[in-house]
Amino acid sequence: MADDPTSNGTRHRLTGWGRTTPSVATVVHPPTREDVRAAFEAAGTRGLITRGLGRAYGDAAQNGGGTVLDGTALTAIGPIDGPHATITVGGGASLEAIQRAVLRTGWSLPVLPGTRHVTIGGAIASDVHGKNHHVDGSFGAHVESFTLQPPAGDHVVVTRASDAALFEATTGGMGLTGVVLAATLRLMKVETRLMRVHSERTADLDATMRALVEADATHRYSVAWLDLASPRARGRSVVTAADHARAAEAPGVSLLDEPPSWRPTVPPVVPVNLVRSAGVQLFNAGWFRRPLPSEALVPIESYAAPLDALGAWNRLYGSRGLVQYQFALPAGEETTLRAIVEAITHAPAVPALAVLKRFGPGNGAPLSFPIEGWTLAVDFPAGDPALGAFLDTLDERVAAAGGRVYLAKDARMRPEMVPLMYPRIDEWRETQARIDPTGVLTSDLDRRLHLTAGSTRSPR
Ligand SMILES: Cc1cc2nc3c(=O)[nH]c(=O)nc-3n(C[C@H](O)[C@H](O)[C@H](O)COP(=O)(O)OP(=O)(O)OC[C@H]3O[C@@H](n4cnc5c(N)ncnc54)[C@H](O)[C@@H]3O)c2cc1C
Structure with a gap:
C-alpha cells in the first residue's frame, strides 16, 4: 500500500472520522472536471464513491476493493x-x-x-x-x-x-x-463575526428539554451539551442559545479580525483509549459545574464548531476509535427520548459526549436526516463487544417511534432498519437508478445498508 496519501491511483486504507471499519481502496485525485469524468471511465467492477474531508464518522466515503475519488482538489471560490x-x-x-x-x-x-x-x-x-x-x-x-x-x-x-x-x-x-x-x-x-451566547445550566433531562423549547422561541441557534456519563447526572446539561451579534454590540471589533489558524493537534499514535469511564465522569463533574457566564460574545466558529479547537481529537479514543450514535425522533416522542437517554446512561461503553437539539421541519429530500422533533448525538468508545447489540436495540426503539439514525454518522446499523427509518427509500432508488443505470456508484455504506437497488448484486 502506498505511504503517500496524495499519490494518484494507489491503494489506501481508509476509515471515517470514527476510525472504525477500515477498508482498502484505490484512491484517485482528479485535479479537474475532465479528470473526474475520466475516473468514472476507469472505475472497475467494484465501482466508485467520492470522498471529501473524511468527516463522516462511518463508512460513507469508503469503497473497499473499488475506487475512491478524492474530490478535495475542486476548491475554487467565486466572487x-x-x-x-x-x-x-x-x-x-x-x-x-x-x-x-x-x-x-x-x-x-x-x-x-x-x-x-x-x-x-x-x-x-x-x-x-x-x-x-x-x-x-x-x-x-x-x-x-x-x-x-x-x-x-x-x-x-x-x-x-x-x-x-x-x-x-x-x-x-x-x-x-x-x-x-x-x-x-x-x-x-452578518454585521460581525461574533455570536451573543446565553448559557444556562439545567439539573435534568426534562429541564433541558424545557430550556431548549424556550430558547428556540426567541433565538436562532440553540443546543444542549448533556452529561450522560452516569445515571446520577440525570441528563443535566449546559444549554446555549445564540444569535449573531449586531455591530453596535461589538464596538471596535472588525469583520477583518480573523481568528488565528493555529490549533493544538493530538499526535498520530495514541495506542490506548484515553476516554475512560472514571475520567469522563470526573471531567464532566468539573465541566458541568464550572463558572458559566450567563452571556458572552463568542466568535461564530467557536460557537458553531467548538471541537475544532483541538485537531484530530478522534485519536484520543485510541486505535479502536469511536462510534457516534445520532438519531432523530418526531415531536411528541418525548417519552421515547427519555427512555433512550435512560438506557444510554447504562450503556456498555461510557457515553463520553452527548448533544441534544430540536429540529424544525424536514425538507422534501427522501434520505435527508432531519425530521421535526429531537436529535441526540452520543459518542461511545468503540471496542466493547456488547456495544453493537446495545445500539441495535436502540435502533429498534428509534424506528418504532418513527425516527431514524443519521447515515453520515453510521458505521454499524443493519440494512433492514433502512426502509423503516427512511420510508421513501424506493423513491430515492428510482432516481438513483435513473442517473446510474449500470450501478457504478457504490460505497461500503451502500453495500452494508443496501441503499442502491444494485448494492446487493454481485460482484459489488
Ligand atoms: C466533529 C464533527 C462534528 C460534526 N457535526 C455535524 C453537525 O453538527 N451536523 C451535521 O449534519 N453533520 C455533522 N458532522 C458530520 C459531517 O458534517 C458530515 O459527515 C459531512 O458529510 C462531512 O463532509 P466531508 O467533506 O468530510 O465528506 P466525507 O466524510 O468525505 O464524505 C461524506 C459523504 O459525502 C459524499 N461526498 C463527499 N464529497 C462529495 C462530492 N464532491 N460529491 C458528492 N458526494 C460527496 C461522500 O461520498 C460521503 O457519502 C460532524 C462531523 C464531525 C467530525
Missing part, C-alpha cells in the same frame, strides 16, 4: 454575487475556506455543522444541519443549484426547477448520485 446573495464554489471547497473568504465582507454560510472541516460536496451529500435548524433548515435549503458529474455522459447543472427528483436525491444522497463538482449557495448577511 460573491451581492444582489442575489449567492456564491459559486467548487465541490471540494471547505466550509472553513468559504467562511474565511466571505466573513470579512459581512456574509456567512447560513448552515454550519459542528466542524468546519467539511467540503461542499460532503455538506450536500449528508444534507448537514447546524444549531439553527429550527429556524433555517438544513444545508440543502440554501443550495440554488449544483453541477453534478454522473457516472456516464456530460456533467449536468441541477436546480429544483430543472430536475426536482435529482436535486432531492442528491441532497442527503450520500454521494450515490454522482460527484458534486460545484454549487451555487445562498449566503446570509
